[in-house]
Structure formats: structure tokens, C-alpha cells
Amino acid sequence: MNNNNKFSIGEFSEKTGIPIPTLHYYDEIGLLRPEKNPSSGHRIYNYQDIIILQKILSLKFLGYSLDEIKNLLNKTSFTVDLNESLSLHFQALEKEKKQIEQSMKSINRVIRLIEEEGTVDSNLIFSLIHGMRTEHIQEEWMVRHKLTDVMEELGKKSEEDKISLDKTFTQVSKEVKQLYGKPVEDPKVQRMIKNYIEEFFSFLGEDLMQKIADTNIEGELDIQELENMTPSLLTEDEQKWFNQAMEYHIQQEEME
Amino acid sequence: MNNNNKFSIGEFSEKTGIPIPTLHYYDEIGLLRPEKNPSSGHRIYNYQDIIILQKILSLKFLGYSLDEIKNLLNKTSFTVDLNESLSLHFQALEKEKKQIEQSMKSINRVIRLIEEEGTVDSNLIFSLIHGMRTEHIQEEWMVRHKLTDVMEELGKKSEEDKISLDKTFTQVSKEVKQLYGKPVEDPKVQRMIKNYIEEFFSFLGEDLMQKIADTNIEGELDIQELENMTPSLLTEDEQKWFNQAMEYHIQQEEME
DNA sequence: CCTTGAACCTCAAGTTACTTGAGGTTTTAT
DNA sequence: ATAAAACCTCAAGTAACTTGAGGTTCAAGG
Numbered sequence: 389m390n391n392n393n394k395f396s397i398g399e400f401s402e403k404t405g406i407p408i409p410t411l412h413y414y415d416e417i418g419l420l421r422p423e424k425n426p427s428s429g430h431r432i433y434n435y436q437d438i439i440i441l442q443k444i445l446s447l448k449f450l451g452y453s454l455d456e457i458k459n460l461l462n463k464t465s466f467t468v469d470l471n472e473s474l475s476l477h478f479q480a481l482e483k484e485k486k487q488i489e490q491s492m493k494s495i496n497r498v499i500r501l502i503e504e505e506g507t508v509d510s511n512l513i514f515s516l517i518h519g520m521r522t523e524h525i526q527e528e529w530m531v532r533h534k535l536t537d538v539m540e541e542l543g544k545k546s547e548e549d550k551i552s553l554d555k556t557f558t559q560v561s562k563e564v565k566q567l568y569g570k571p572v573e574d575p576k577v578q579r580m581i582k583n584y585i586e587e588f589f590s591f592l593g594e595d596l597m598q599k600i601a602d603t604n605i606e607g608e609l610d611i612q613e614l615e616n617m618t619p620s621l622l623t624e625d626e627q628k629w630f631n632q633a634m635e636y637h638i639q640q641e642e643m644e
Numbered sequence: 645m646n647n648n649n650k651f652s653i654g655e656f657s658e659k660t661g662i663p664i665p666t667l668h669y670y671d672e673i674g675l676l677r678p679e680k681n682p683s684s685g686h687r688i689y690n691y692q693d694i695i696i697l698q699k700i701l702s703l704k705f706l707g708y709s710l711d712e713i714k715n716l717l718n719k720t721s722f723t724v725d726l727n728e729s730l731s732l733h734f735q736a737l738e739k740e741k742k743q744i745e746q747s748m749k750s751i752n753r754v755i756r757l758i759e760e761e762g763t764v765d766s767n768l769i770f771s772l773i774h775g776m777r778t779e780h781i782q783e784e785w786m787v788r789h790k791l792t793d794v795m796e797e798l799g800k801k802s803e804e805d806k807i808s809l810d811k812t813f814t815q816v817s818k819e820v821k822q823l824y825g826k827p828v829e830d831p832k833v834q835r836m837i838k839n840y841i842e843e844f845f846s847f848l849g850e851d852l853m854q855k856i857a858d859t860n861i862e863g864e865l866d867i868q869e870l871e872n873m874t875p876s877l878l879t880e881d882e883q884k885w886f887n888q889a890m891e892y893h894i895q896q897e898e899m900e
Numbered sequence: 901c902c903t904t905g906a907a908c909c910t911c912a913a914g915t916t917a918c919t920t921g922a923g924g925t926t927t928t929a930t
Numbered sequence: 931a932t933a934a935a936a937c938c939t940c941a942a943g944t945a946a947c948t949t950g951a952g953g954t955t956c957a958a959g960g
Binding site for chain 4: 652663665666669673681683684685686709710711
Binding site for chain 1: 659660691694695698699701702703705706707719720721722726727730731733734737738740741744745746747748750751752754755758759763764765766770773774776777872873874875
């Protein structure tokens, strides 16, 4: 088919980069109907068809469905009607973009953690991702409890700082699992707790810690709710033991 | 079902925000199988199921398919194996993000154009989008013809400048369609041409224009190819007429 | 205890934008 | 003339749900 204005489906596919089955499909749904050789049934594409295909690809690029494209293709001019649909698409894309950025950050943190730790408890990973995924919910919660300044400060922390906090959490959860069962006053346990508190302090800074501590949380119930939906690093028992060790540590400090 | 550790599918759906049919579906494909009341067949979800669902959502957030998730769910720890797959996902997301950013820019330009012009010839829109969609191809073309510095300069132009160039193109194509048929030496026609050249000059700057003009393009064929794939603003005849008017204008200038 | 409406069940089919495959015909090159 | 390559149609598969029909179970009011 070497007339230079007519192409077989293979040549057309080659030229445009669109696979043959897809062209078949577009023909079938009436989106791009080339001429056909009446005896053999073979499709014959021409330059005009290239233009139409380019239009189709352009509209797909903007995010339209093939069905919408079928309707738009016949229009010779785009007016203010279109404007609205474009704006909608724009907003949808914006949202999608944010989603993707979040995901990329999350993945990055997980990658870094695995790289530096070798093996990581899957629950930690899940609670990490969960945290990022539901960042907006947490923010809302903070706003509700008038902790907007805390939120702002947290927002300023670099990704690096967050990663190093992730590492602390991994370490701690590993140690807890090792030390679990020992009496809470065991010096090893107390060292671990001390270490944990210090790291956390140095991340948040003293005044932020104070602010959080000062916040009297009325609706304890919804924290519980929230917690129930978060994959936890520790089993229920480990968590209890950890809390006891923490209590003990604070008491000791106060006695000094 | 008001035992506070067991939920009906409705309650569970409410709590997690996942629609009931989706939960049915997850049950069917074995992703999240809650207990069932053996006599009625009603599903009974508990807190553990919330955690599992959160894990599923987390992995979806990272971009895994439900099938992959099914396999990942049982793993208790994530090791370096996972690292590779995460990196892959990261790259995929990066690409997707770029795509979206491109689309957003395109839509923005189209919106602006429609806003300011009211009605726009659909071919203009298509050639605009086409241009953005195939930016990388054009870049490649420029690199091949050693026009990297031109490319760089173009990259520096602000979106605003590009939009105003879009407007020039619209205006010109409208005027061409109005004036088409008049002799090329008609003063109106020549004014239009002059105007067009000036606008184009002021966008590119004189030295860039010169560089482009100096480039001796060996492979004229592939320009032709490229052009055949671009929706054109003008019909073939209009384009010819425009080129003639342009020739005439340049001749006149040279005579002075 | 009965009824009634809401909530639940299963199973089948539809959705989007393709992709894959089987089985057969036409074209093209030698 | 023949064999390989390219093409055809029609059917079915894919992911991740959504929609719908037709029937059962639960919870509350009378």
C-alpha cells in the first residue's frame, strides 16, 4: 500500500505509535472509522485520519473519556461551555497531583527506612503510610483541639527530620519487643525509655511538647476511635507494658 | 448489632468510608473476609478487620494492585525485595505526575484563551494541545538540529508570554480567514503580516530568530512528516496564500 | 406476636479502554 | 505458485468496581 497518501493499518500504527488492536477498537466504537477496501475489508487510513487521531489523543490528554471525545470531535469551535468542563478537569487533576505527591513522599520515607534498617516490621510501615495517608484528618483533629501552632511547627520539619524520627520509632519498637516481659524498673528498660523521650523531645522542641501536654483533651473517645483505625506497632500487651515503663520513668524524674 | 466490637457491613462501611458493594467485592476476591453469621449469612466485621482494611488502603495508596496487595498482606516484614518494587512505583508516579502537570498547564492555557476570546476555533485548540503533548518530540527534534540554546530560551519564557502568543495566533488565524482571497499586496493583508512578524519577534527576540533562520535544515522531509501530524489552523489553501503574503512582505522589506 | 420497612444477601451483568487469542482470509515477496 | 506476513472478525479476558434484580433477615412499632 505504498501510495503515499494511503496507509494500511500496520503503517498507520507505525506512524502514530498506536497499537493495531486499539485502532480496531476505535473503529468499532465509531471514534475513528477509516475507509475500507470493500472486497477485502482491509482498513485504509489517510492523512485526515492522522489529524483526527491526533485530536483524539489531545482530548484524552486533557482527561476526556472516549465517549465524551466522540461528542466533542464534531464541534468546530469551543465556547464558554467547554470552559466549565475544563475547569472541572483541572480541579480533578490538581487533586490527583496532590495524591501522587503524597504517595511519592511516603514511598520515599519507606524506601529510606528499609535501606537503612535492612528489615522493617510491616506494621511500622503500615502505620507510617497510614499516617501520611490520613494527614488531612489529623490536621483537622489538631485544628479542632486548637493545636494549630503545633501543626504549623510540624509542617516546617524537613523530610530528613521525619525520616530520622521514623528510624527512632523502628528502633524503639524493636527494643520494646526484645525487652518486653522484663520488670519496668530494669535499668535497660529505663535507658530505652529515656532515649526515646529524648529523641522525641529533640524533634518537637520543648515548648511544643509542653503545649501538647497542656491540651486537655475532652473527647478522649475520638482519639480511641482514631487509634483503633491505625495499625499499631505494638501488640496490646506490649503497649500496656510500655506505658507502665513510661509512667515509672516519669515518677522517677519527679522524685529528683 | 450494637456490641461495640462487632459491626454490620453498614456500620463498617460508615466507619471506614468504603462503600458496601466494594466491601462485598473485597470479600469475594478474598482480600477482606469478615466472619459470617452462619444462619443468615450476614457479614460481621470487627476491629481487626478495620486494621486490615487500613493496610489495604495504604498499599493501594502506594499504587499496588489488589492482586499484589493480597500477596503483600500476609508478609510480616518488608525487606530489601520490596525496595525495588517501591522504587519502580516511585518512578511510575514521577512520570504520572509530570503528565498531570503538563495537562494542567495545557488546560490552563486553553481556559485562558477561551476566557479572553470568547469563542475559539477548535483547530487552534487542538494544535495548541498537540504542541504541548508532543513537547518532548519537538525538543528531540531541536536537539537533533543543534538548536539547544533556542530550546533553552523557550523554556525560560513564562506561561504568561506563551498565553499571549496563543492569543496572537488566534488573532492571526481569524484575520487570515477574513482576508483570504484578497491579493497579497493589499495593505490590510500586509499590515496583518507585519503585525504577526513583530509579535513573533518580540516573543523570541532577534538573535533567536536569527539562529533559527540560519539553521540549514537538511531533513526537510521529517518536518513535513511532523506537520502532517499536527492539526493545522489553516486549510491548505489558506496556508499557501499566507506563505505568499509573507514572501511578498519580505521582498518589500529587502527592497528598502 | 405480627407486620413493615430498612438492611442485608446472592448472583448476574455493566462499565472503561483496552488486550489477547482463535481461526480464517488477503497481500506481498520470492 | 507458494509461503510468510499482514490483515480480518468475533469472542473473551482484564481491573476494580458499580448497578440491578429478586429474595431473605433484622429491628422497631403496634
